[in-house]
Amino acid sequence: MIKADERREEIADYVIKLGQVRIDDLVEHFGVSRMTIHRHIDRLAQQGVLRKLHGAVTVQPSGLYESAFRYRVTVNRAEKDALARTALDYIEAGQVVMLDDSSTANAVATLLLDVKPLTVITNSVATAALLTHVDELDFICLGGQYHNTYNAYIGIVCENAVAQLRANVLICSASAIIGTTAFIQDPNVVRVKQAMMAASVKRILLIDHAKFDRIALHVFDDLTSFDVVLATEGLGDARAQALERAGVKLRIVKTKAP
Amino acid sequence: MIKADERREEIADYVIKLGQVRIDDLVEHFGVSRMTIHRHIDRLAQQGVLRKLHGAVTVQPSGLYESAFRYRVTVNRAEKDALARTALDYIEAGQVVMLDDSSTANAVATLLLDVKPLTVITNSVATAALLTHVDELDFICLGGQYHNTYNAYIGIVCENAVAQLRANVLICSASAIIGTTAFIQDPNVVRVKQAMMAASVKRILLIDHAKFDRIALHVFDDLTSFDVVLATEGLGDARAQALERAGVKLRIVKTKAP
DNA sequence: TACTAGCATGTTAAGTTAACGTCAATACGT
DNA sequence: ACGTATTGACGTTAACTTAACATGCTAGTA
Secondary structure, X not given: OHHHHHHHHHHHHHHHHHOEEEHHHHHHHHOOOHHHHHHHHHHHHHOOOEEEOOOEEEEOOOOHHHHHHHHHHHOOHHHHHHHHHHHHHHOOOOOEEEEOOOHHHHHHHHHHOOOOOEEEEEOEHHHHHHHOOOOXXXXXXXXXXXXXXXXXXXXXXXXXXXXXXXXXXXXXXXXXXXXXXXXXXOHHHHHHHHHHHHOEEEEEEEEOHHHEOOOOOEEEEEHHHOOXXXXXXXXXXXXXXXXXXXXXXXXXXOOOXX | OHHHHHHHXXXXXXXXHHOEEEHHHHHHHHOXXXXXXXXXXXXXXXXXXXXXXXXXXXXXOOOOOOOOHHHHOOOOHHHHHHHHHHHHHHOOOOOEEEEOOOHHHHHHHHHHOOOOOEEEEEXXXXXXHHHOOOOOEEEEEOOEEEEOOXXXXXXXXXXXXXXXXXXXXXXXXXOEEEOOEEEEOOHHHHHHHHHHHHOEEEEEEEEOHHHEOOOOOEEEEEHHHOOEEEEEHHHOHHHHHHHHHOOOOEEEEOOOOO
16 A cells, blocks of 8 residues: 555655664654564565665665766556566567666566567566566567676667667656656666667656656657656546657556456 | 585586475584584576575576576686686786676686776676676676576677777687687677677686587687687697697696696 | 556565584594 | 784574464445
């Protein structure tokens, strides 16, 4: 329920404020069982917000602000799952699918095992780990310089690798949406994503509503460049109508059952 | 000790034979403490040979253990370690090191953490897993088509990625040695390795004695093309002298203490 | 209203890990 | 040679984590 998400935010804030906290302190501070704390921090750790130690948790070593920023974006697992499930509508067996390094695309990867046979291309280490050792699935990893923050391969080697390939469908995400433009934090990531755009026939952008009202530095592309933009219903009717008026091929995804 | 490696091989064989074994069964079967079994299987799991479940271990979900990378790691482990330790003589901090997809090069990777800072390039998934998340280490993964048998990325994408890079040192191995020529089983792997040769200033070949008296289909390169050929003493004096007469820069590595 | 499904949570038993101590083999300086 | 670190394997225990099952709450539905 919503209360669980709030509790997770409280826990994340608490840990981020103190830097490192023993699990028993969390148990005492929040007045719930040790098991429940474990379940919460497991999920936060899976989202990359916290890191479990053995009896304690710390914030991920990538700067407090960014961690605090990141966990709010990734909290909504239900939204990502709903987006991922809808994205499957645009993927058919036998196609070549390219996935970027976003956690949303990673969620799509978990569902792709039901659409085999398939060729999948990605620069995400997390997604690569999911797709190795899978039968009936041709997997191509985009190499490049490993970047810890994104847990992905980027850089010129990656861009050139993308340029050699062609995909039927690209599934990607962005850091922020301002007006009808998608933005990304890192210029090197932008170049990789733009190369992916150029190498794909159909382009699908997945955005949860937390991507609005945020700021990122570098322009990725205009929303009208995508064949489909999947957004969760949280973005609001006004904004949805504005985007459609601007020519964006928007499709709203309901988080709950249809 | 050597005994520990043998014990790990015994455990691996036992688990591979039965498919899945409970940890307590291993404790009883080998007559050591539960903790020791844990330590053994942790290492095997890290090598990708086994997978820990929770109270049990299984073999990795991939059909071909004999020829697969995972099993090769445990074969001739003492020899590979000796070769790897000697190979460190040719690597200095700050250099760019390229490693192929051989298990021997993987053994070198485990030792590289002591030579930081370093830039490491590889197409091996096992080696990549070792080198991600390491501070002071610039890691570049060579992408390409994932190949289950080698647990590595190969193909034209990989070859082109290699061609964009330059390394100070290449550490590689071969499937077989016949006369003064190194052979490889798979033509696609040959092309990647040849690209690696062209992209490296100093080339080092690591071969354990099991590589002699074997047959592989495709020519990799002549042994005289390497700046150093490290071989274990098992290859025999006669063969060593013949190679040196042919101009091979051979260095014999002792497995045991002198 | 009653029924059902889906979560969040608690409880307990089984399993795992960290930390420390012992022992043997190896390296090193004198 | 000799004693002295050093290293790695192994065991023991206490702390910690996980899986599995049970309970209760909430929302949607007949």
